[in-house]
Amino acid sequence: MSSSLHTSIVLVLLVLIAGCASSTDPGSPQTEFQTEFGSEFTDYESSKFAHEQPDDEVDVPPPLQNKTSRDDIDVSSIEYLIVIRLNDHRRANDVDPLVRDPRLARIARHHSYDMATQNFFNHTNLDGETFSDRLRKSNYDCVSGGENIRMVDWKSDRAQTEEELAEFIMTGFIESPEHNAGMLRPNLTTVGIGVYVREDGRTYATMNLCEAYSASEGNE
Numbered sequence: 001m002s003s004s005l006h007t008s009i010v011l012v013l014l015v016l017i018a019g020c021a022s023s024t025d026p027g028s029p030q031t032e033f034q035t036e037f038g039s040e041f042t043d044y045e046s047s048k049f050a051h052e053q054p055d056d057e058v059d060v061p062p063p064l065q066n067k068t069s070r071d072d073i074d075v076s077s078i079e080y081l082i083v084i085r086l087n088d089h090r091r092a093n094d095v096d097p098l099v100r101d102p103r104l105a106r107i108a109r110h111h112s113y114d115m116a117t118q119n120f121f122n123h124t125n126l127d128g129e130t131f132s133d134r135l136r137k138s139n140y141d142c143v144s145g146g147e148n149i150r151m152v153d154w155k156s157d158r159a160q161t162e163e164e165l166a167e168f169i170m171t172g173f174i175e176s177p178e179h180n181a182g183m184l185r186p187n188l189t190t191v192g193i194g195v196y197v198r199e200d201g202r203t204y205a206t207m208n209l210c211e212a213y214s215a216s217e218g219n220e
Helices: 075-092 102-118 131-137 162-175 177-183
Strands: 008-014 030-034 144-153 190-197 202-211
Touching (some): 075 162, 075 202, 102 131, 102 202, 131 202, 144 177, 162 177, 162 202, 177 202
Parallel strands (some): 008 030
Antiparallel strands (some): 144 202, 190 202
């Protein structure tokens, strides 16, 4: 199936439940539920979240630039516009907006880069690393979290500007009930968006969502 006709969306949602389930219909978004992740963090009383986790505790990948073949497309702007659109959507559904963490965004952009340059579309990269593996590798603290990924083609999918690309990516997530429910989880606190555009125009977007662990109230 050509990507110019259809776009693919995948969501993996890590939740604190037992058991595992996945969608097997190739025509539907793939949804995987995994068992407990990050449960060692149990203090939920503070307003201190992982976006305030000290930089010296986090070992994220190095900065990754993405200069596209079009001078009028700025990838950082697309990422920012997706965050704005996501938070507008959450407010419209009576849930709090998320805080953007550039460190989480860097993890997301590296996954988009991997998919774009190694020609795969999955939460698990070619080294066998999953979303949760990438967070652990970076020592990025989350109680639970999720990852949305989407692949579009700005040359064929009527998404020609930064605003159109951001809207096209978000619309796909919103129109998928599973993805939409994941983005609207009220316990989420933090988001990182990573976009990578290939020379042929194929665009990969990764949305990392995090329910950040809380520090003690005494540190507020």
